[in-house]
Amino acid sequence: MxxxxxxxxxxxxxxxxxxxxxxxxxxxxxxxxxxxxxxxAADALLGEALEGRLPQHAAPLALKRRLAASWSAGDAxxxxxxxxxxxAPSSARAAWGARWRRAVVxxxxxxxLVLALVPLYYRQAGDGGAGMVTxxxxxxxxxxxxxxxxDIESGxxxxxxxxxxxxxxxxxxxxxxxxxxxxxxxxAIGYYLDRKAAVxxxxxxxxxxxxxxxxxxxxxxxRRGLERIGPVEAQVTASRGFNTILWREGDLGYAxxxxxxxxxxxxxxxxxxxxx
Amino acid sequence: MESERADAAALGREALAYAxxxxxxxxxxxxxPTDAEDLVQETYARALSAAHQFTPGTNxxxxxxxxxxxxxxxxxxxxxxxxxxxxxxxxxxxxxxxxSARWLRGDVELDRLRKVVGxxxxxxxxxxxxxxxxxxxxxxEGLTEVEVAQVVGCAVGTVKSRLARARAALREKLxxxxx
Numbered sequence: 097m098x099x100x101x102x103x104x105x106x107x108x109x110x111x112x113x114x115x116x117x118x119x120x121x122x123x124x125x126x127x128x129x130x131x132x133x134x135x136x137a138a139d140a141l142l143g144e145a146l147e148g149r150l151p152q153h154a155a156p157l158a159l160k161r162r163l164a165a166s167w168s169a170g171d172a173x174x175x176x177x178x179x180x181x182x183x184a185p186s187s188a189r190a191a192w193g194a195r196w197r198r199a200v201v202x203x204x205x206x207x208x209l210v211l212a213l214v215p216l217y218y219r220q221a222g223d224g225g226a227g228m229v230t231x232x233x234x235x236x237x238x239x240x241x242x243x244x245x246x247d248i249e250s251g252x253x254x255x256x257x258x259x260x261x262x263x264x265x266x267x268x269x270x271x272x273x274x275x276x277x278x279x280x281x282x283x284a285i286g287y288y289l290d291r292k293a294a295v296x297x298x299x300x301x302x303x304x305x306x307x308x309x310x311x312x313x314x315x316x317x318x319r320r321g322l323e324r325i326g327p328v329e330a331q332v333t334a335s336r337g338f339n340t341i342l343w344r345e346g347d348l349g350y351a352x353x354x355x356x357x358x359x360x361x362x363x364x365x366x367x368x369x370x371x372x
Numbered sequence: 373m374e375s376e377r378a379d380a381a382a383l384g385r386e387a388l389a390y391a392x393x394x395x396x397x398x399x400x401x402x403x404x405p406t407d408a409e410d411l412v413q414e415t416y417a418r419a420l421s422a423a424h425q426f427t428p429g430t431n432x433x434x435x436x437x438x439x440x441x442x443x444x445x446x447x448x449x450x451x452x453x454x455x456x457x458x459x460x461x462x463x464x465x466x467x468x469x470x471x472s473a474r475w476l477r478g479d480v481e482l483d484r485l486r487k488v489v490g491x492x493x494x495x496x497x498x499x500x501x502x503x504x505x506x507x508x509x510x511x512x513e514g515l516t517e518v519e520v521a522q523v524v525g526c527a528v529g530t531v532k533s534r535l536a537r538a539r540a541a542l543r544e545k546l547x548x549x550x551x
Contacts, residue, residue, distance in 0.1 A: 141485035149490040155395035167384035355392045
């Protein structure tokens with residue numbers, strides 16, 4: 097294998113796209129070629145920097161509202177073919193009425209769709225959980241805008257978790273160590289409503305996922321709209337463009353917040369709940 | 373007509389979930405929050421009017437990216453004087469200077485890449501050509517090379533080489549931020 101051939105395979109190799117034979121050939125080349133090994137290391141570090149440190153810009157809320165409203169208005173639909181209605185040619189008033197109906201009825205229908213869809217897209221949490229969801233999103237936003245969001249950079253969960261000892265009056269139970277899909281970036285001490293919280297920060301590609309762990313007692317936990325997800329009952333909501341999952345296990349409460357897709361967040365919940 | 377309306381509403385809800393992702397791409401393409409908002413809004417308007425052309429079951433995210441990219445190109449052709457544009461597909465790679473090659477090979481590059489901060493990566497990325505930026509960002513969004521090829525309208529092999537060249541160019545740019 098030449099250096100040129102090897103370098104063309106480096107990214108595919110790191111993403112596990114090579115056949116076993118190709119991978120073995122590449123490994124053999126890298127073992128004997130310092131220049132290509134350096135290229136591989138440098139490109140891997142570049143990938144880490146891009147995935148973990150490149151700032152992500154979330155769409156402004158006002159823009160999201162405009163988008164939701166415009167789509168809900170149903171402008172995408174082809175105009176319905178004009179319906180031939182028998183109108184008396186001599187009746188200007190009847191013709192005006194027909195024109196009015198053609199103009200106003202679709203507008204009213206669009207308004208109804210806006211009223212129905214916008215709250216769906218921006219629905220808030222149910223009764224008890226609304227304040228908790230708001231607080232979780234606020235904590236996530238504070239973390240995103242902080243200059244130094246992490247008190248402890250991740251060297252793995254076994255480095256992050258012990259760091260909390262002596263800093264909290266409870267032990268956060270998080271056994272999921274992070275993986276290739278959700279690497280653990282690190283942790284920090286935060287505040288959730290009236291109490292301290294352990295903050296774990298994961299990544300999903302370029303997106304930041306915040307996990308808050310805090311004592312569950314005395315909080316207005318939601319009782320409606322709970323979904324059974326693996327071993328836990330959780331409330332999954334979308335608020336201000338962020339997906340949030342609230343659940344409790346024993347004495348501890350958990351809030352997972354991010355702008356990643358709901359399915360991605362549920363996948364992380366599955367990993368956290370299965371290992372805790 | 374009712375089922376079409378329901379389909380469009382469902383598509384709309386799904387499409388809106390990608391607002392952040394599209395805006396992020398738009399920010400890095402336009403380098404301006406205001407222009408990015410305009411670009412995303414026009415992207416959704418175009419998607420809205422072409423909703424009936426979307427094939428259910430295909431990749432909605434890639435479809436929206438394609439619309440955004442085409443919209444961007446149609447409005448920002450004047451920016452295409454960047455000398456890096458077009459260079460990504462050239463057959464003969466531009467050889468780095470001896471000093472650059474030494475730096476790229478040396479451990480100093482690895483140290484620098486370990487310490488580079490988000491703002492520096494952002495600036496370096498924004499200094500690349502739109503072609504380089506888009507392949508890097510689409511790749512980061514998890515699109516496969518086939519999907520990236522569909523978005524940018526080229527062959528899969530071209531995507532692979534563009535991505536490699538774009539990443540190499542980014543590494544070279546990050547050198548400028550070395551302390």
